[in-house]
Amino acid sequence: MIRIFSHYVSRNLVFLVALDSLVLMLSACVGTSFQLSATGNASGFGDLVPQAGVFALAVLVVMTSTGVYQLDYWQDVQARLGRLVAAALLGVVVASLIWYLTLSSYWGPKAIIVTVTLALAGSVFARFACSKWGNAGALKRRVLVLGTGSRVMKLAEFAQRNRNHEVVGYLPIQSSQHYVPLSRVLAMTSGESLLSFVKRHGVDQIVLAVRDRRDGGLPLQELLECRLNGVKITELTTFFECEYRQLMLESLNPSWMVLGDGFRQGFLRTTVKRLFDLTVSAVLLVLTLPIMLIAALCILIESGLPVLYRQERCGEGGRVFTLYKLRSMRNNAESGGTPRWAAASDDRTTRVGQIIRKLRIDELPQIINVFKGEMSFVGPRPERPFFVDQLVKQIPYYSLRHCIKPGITGWAQVSYPYGSSVDDAIEKLQYDLYHVKNHSLFLDIMILIATVEVVLWGRGAR
Secondary structure, three states: OEEEOOEEEOHHHHHHHHHHHHHHHHHHHHHHHHHHHHHOOHHHHHHHHHHHHHHHHHHHHHHHHOOOOOOOOOOOHHHHHHHHHHHHHHHHHHHHHHHHHOOOOOOOHHHHHHHHHHHHHHHHHHHHHHHHHHHOOOOOEEEEEEOOOHHHHHHHHHHOOOOOEEEEEEEOOOOOOOOOOHHHEOOOOOOOOHHHHHHHOOOOEEEEOOOOOOOOOOOHHHHHHHHHOOOEEEEHHHHHHHHHOOOOHHHOOHHHHHHOOOOOOOHHHHHHHHHHHHHHHHHHHHHHHHHHHHHHHHHHHHHOOOOEEEEEEEOHHHOEEEEEEEOOEOOOOOOOOOOOOOOOOOOOEOHHHHHHHHOOHHHHHHHHHHHOOOOEEEOOOOOOHHHHHHHHHHOOOHHHHHHOOOEEEOHHHHHOOOOOOHHHHHHHHHHHHHHHHHOOHHHHHHHHHHHHHHHHHOOOOO
């Protein structure tokens, strides 16, 4: 993984984006050259690279927003090709609009046909190349896990579908129950050192997953030898954070959070985030105001007043505030007085409510909360005080998600489906804690782009 402004990004993904950028730039240059040659406008050749850059950037943003980078290379080929075509066509529209507004467009039918054809063919080839190299292990690191206890259960499950590394096996250090398949448990030969074992298996990285490290629980001298021979040594908590972009609750401890990096706050960071929130919210308000008015009219016609729904939520520091949403459920949906989780096909949801919840239109009035300073645009979703009181007692570190302002969208929302149980709350908390620890403007922008994909394809909506 590569760390970019505190956010971990897959090396495979960076490599694929680099290939796509090159393909898109070359495609736009060739396509524009055809157009200029046909019109005899030789003076326009000097603008090829800037215009190609605009096209490449526009298409990359659209590709990210449509979820092209969310799927495995050849998982559901039809869906991938469909998204690639949509991204290329939308990218052309965006780039053409930019060039038209800047009065420097050399974009015509011939350029569009050639550019889109080359871009699609090149993007398919880039994914084919990445898939081949990934399957051959060229882009994978070989990882050895020290420990076979309960802490590695989740890692063993996640590692089976990870394309960034290959777990060669699990090496028990202490006699304990194995929580991984016995076929994955490795053993050192008599008299063999850890370094020779690592070299024999071609290990690039060692992950420490031993809980009890007292009284020789870890072979520190042998680990030092491996480190001096170029093998990377990583704590399980750090490894999980880097590879899966979440903090694993089972392995968290206060000393790791206090002594490690992250969880940074400060005046400059707060000011930049506030300006970002106000800018994005103002733009979104202008773009979506007609949509909100139409949705409000539909709600009024179907089920009458009130159109807006007000609900108490827990915000920064655990302070309670009033959250605004377009009403998607019938009036008196909780007439019994006890809050309950929203469920799939919830019988309390109106017909209009089903549509606006699917498209996340019901969340748009929360822009008011952002302007009031009660919420950020990006952050952990605010939960109701009734559920917070329960979850704080059942889930360790749950209160840490209140260290920053809650958001309309967040890392947990784009990484995990809709939560409707305590188990879901635990999973989403691990993503929220990653966001709290590593939040930055770069991560906020990545979440915003990913949110578009969530809305377009209706992932996790209820």
